Amino acid sequence: MLRLSKKADYALMAMKHLALRGDRGSSNAREIAEQYDIPIELLAKVLQRLVRHGLLASHQGTRGGYQLARVPAMISVADVIQAIDGPVTVTACSVDEGACEQYAKCNVRDPLWRVRERILSALGECTIAELAADPPPVGAARAAVLHSHV
Numbered sequence: 001m002l003r004l005s006k007k008a009d010y011a012l013m014a015m016k017h018l019a020l021r022g023d024r025g026s027s028n029a030r031e032i033a034e035q036y037d038i039p040i041e042l043l044a045k046v047l048q049r050l051v052r053h054g055l056l057a058s059h060q061g062t063r064g065g066y067q068l069a070r071v072p073a074m075i076s077v078a079d080v081i082q083a084i085d086g087p088v089t090v091t092a093c094s095v096d097e098g099a100c101e102q103y104a105k106c107n108v109r110d111p112l113w114r115v116r117e118r119i120l121s122a123l124g125e126c127t128i129a130e131l132a133a134d135p136p137p138v139g140a141a142r143a144a145v146l147h148s149h150v
Contacts, residue, residue: 002119008084010038011046012131015080019072019132021142026065053083072129078120080128088123090116096150 004012014032021027029047033040047066050056057069068075081088091112093100100106 003088004081005085007042007046008037008081010043010130011050011080011084012077013038014043014047014066015050015068015072015075015128016131018056018066018068019096019128021067025063026059026067028065031065050080050083053079055083057078068128073127075128076124077126077128077131078123081123087118089122090119 013036015034017032018027029044030040032038032047033043045060047056051058051066051069054069055075056066058064058066078088091109093103093106093109103109
């Protein structure tokens with residue numbers, strides 16, 4: 001089954017959050033973690049990995065925090081996933097070429113590699129800007145409205 005890791009989920013949630021902030025400044029890890037009920041220690045590690053891969057910029061100080069390193073339309077979902085989880089794979093031989101005992105006789109290796117390329121292409125075409133354009137779920141929108149009136 002193809003599935004994103006929890007870390008990749010959190011990374012995408014944080015990236016969308018930061019894209020929605022736009023030019024209103026940065027957000028710190030605690031703020032993002034509290035808004036989405038993400039463990040702060042885990043989110044901090046995810047955000048630092050995104051910084052190391054050049055997807056986020058980190059600023060120190062009282063007004064510090066994180067912000068996107070590029071415009072949201074220039075950051076793909078594939079960029080984020082690969083920064084967190086490494087290369088996208090669908091088979092063991094995608095990364096360990098020749099290590100599989102079936103490698104020489106496998107009749108689905110090449111078609112599955114093409115499937116992997118299609119998945120990567122789709123993830124590469126979807127940007128953080130597109131994620132940010134999607135409206136939040138009804139419950140989340142209502143919670144945000146209630147929270148803003150506090």
